[in-house]
Amino acid sequence: MKKFIMVVGVVLLSLSIFALTVGEAVDMVKKANFYDYPADSCATVGEAFDYFFSRPRWDAFISKNNYLIVEFNGMALVEEKPSHIRIQFTVDPSSKQWQVSYLGIDEKDMKLSLIADIVKRVYEKPVDDIDKDDLDIVYMVYSGKFDDYPEFAIGEAFDDFFVSPRWDVFTASDSTIVVQFNGTAFEEDEGYDIMLQFTVEPDKESWYVSYFEVDGNQQELSLLPDLLKYIFTVFSYN
Numbered sequence: 001m002k003k004f005i006m007v008v009g010v011v012l013l014s015l016s017i018f019a020l021t022v023g024e025a026v027d028m029v030k031k032a033n034f035y036d037y038p039a040d041s042c043a044t045v046g047e048a049f050d051y052f053f054s055r056p057r058w059d060a061f062i063s064k065n066n067y068l069i070v071e072f073n074g075m076a077l078v079e080e081k082p083s084h085i086r087i088q089f090t091v092d093p094s095s096k097q098w099q100v101s102y103l104g105i106d107e108k109d110m111k112l113s114l115i116a117d118i119v120k121r122v123y124e125k126p127v128d129d130i131d132k133d134d135l136d137i138v139y140m141v142y143s144g145k146f147d148d149y150p151e152f153a154i155g156e157a158f159d160d161f162f163v164s165p166r167w168d169v170f171t172a173s174d175s176t177i178v179v180q181f182n183g184t185a186f187e188e189d190e191g192y193d194i195m196l197q198f199t200v201e202p203d204k205e206s207w208y209v210s211y212f213e214v215d216g217n218q219q220e221l222s223l224l225p226d227l228l229k230y231i232f233t234v235f236s237y238n
Contacts, residue, residue: 026060028070085103087102163183165183196211
């Protein structure tokens with residue numbers, strides 16, 4: 001569900017807030033926009049981050065210096081390796097502003113100037129660049145559920161499990177409508193590029209998995225249940 005010019009230092013934005021609790025701080029950051037990605041044309045910080053990163057997590061706390069901190073944690077590919085990204089936003093309710101104040105990659109402190117590169121990657125394929133009708137078709141699969149895992153939505157589980165998940169829709173040569181998912185799965189530090197295609201019948205509001213690929217090689221659909229079992233087992237424990 002993922003355009004940027006380089007910025008120097010941290011990113012500073014104004015928020016229309018007069019008083020802020022810890023819980024509200026998370027909402028305010030997630031619903032805000034970076035200056036270079038305004039609300040009239042781009043996804044919010046929360047939408048973009050939750051779409052781009054695998055296993056996104058948001059939290060808030062008061063620092064030792066009594067600063068209100070909103071913290072984001074997620075997984076993404078850094079130099080082709082799965083990496084844990086931690087980004088902290090310092091919120092100042094009195095001045096109605098927040099700023100990116102910390103970046104960590106795999107538990108290592110990083111220069112804040114690298115935030116620009118990360119945000120650029122996040123917004124290279126905005127969440128909201130898809131046609132509205134196409135989005136409805138993608139959402140049919142995204143919000144759907146496999147019979148063996150009726151308690152979990154497919155999109156929520158896939159976006160959580162895979163690194164750099166991507167959802168697209170196209171019309172095949174035989175005029176069927178296909179929703180395509182791409183993402184990278186990791187097991188014991190080995191990465192595997194996964195593609196799943198869902199043939200959709202919008203009039204019937206139905207779909208089925210019609211194609212399965214790993215690292216560019218087509219797989220038998222009979223192997224798919226093993227992958228799904230692993231995905232939903234991991235997701236259920238998160």
